[in-house]
Amino acid sequence: MVDKAVWNALIDAARAARLQAHAPYSRFLVGAAVLDEHGRLHAGCNVENAAYPQGVCAEAGALSAMVLAGGRRLQAVVVLGDAGSALVTPCGGCRQKLREFAAPDTPILIADPLHSRALFTMDELLPHSFGPDHLT
Template identity: 55%
Template sequence: MDNKTLSDLTQKALAARSNAYAPYSRFHVGAALITEEGQVFAGCNVENAAYPEGVCAEAGAISAMIAAGGSRKIATILVAGKGPAPCLPCGGCRQKIREFATQRTCVLVVDEDGQQLFKDNLHALLPASFGPENLETGTDKTSS
């Protein structure tokens, strides 16, 4: 990914982060993904008083991608958290990313200033994963 695309993706994730609804944890997270075709989608975390009913930023970005139609293959997903420790996707989000990942899907994490804290492929975060191809039914061929 070239520097301009990376900068644009970072800015989209940071902008989404600024819109997060996190009155309970006060931990704002934004995410932006780019598809293999170059479409960019962003999302932010949205908390709920019934804690397990919240939505992670990564899930929001993925939902935006699906709602828009078109590509369903994530080339790169970038997560913008807070603080010096990387805000890596939770286990549930790792599996959600995996649903639309390719062998090359990259996961990036930046801090609230856009400084990169982590970069690796999804396999490093979710090795030996279970995906759509494990459930091949012959009705929906969206997996790679």
């Protein structure tokens, strides 16, 4: 169970990461933050590239930071972006990337710069998923 202080720290980290995004083409800034099994927070932002679609999503950046620091299991995820009334949820590729490190019940909070918008589990975002457990 993730307590309110940790959720707030994750949101703050995702908000700060979003402000560092490199999105000169779409101007669509996204930040993400993840909590690993050691209680550490890791953040990432989207990084676009002139050679579309070679950019990196914020979730992938946060996962890379987690793995680099020795984390291997997600405890919670925040994805933060601004699309007006629409939710900024992970793209299909990022849902699969998150699944690599997440249990079906891992909570994923979707936020905009000012508010928490929706809370999903990994299984709700990627039902009937294929993951590492299929290969053991």
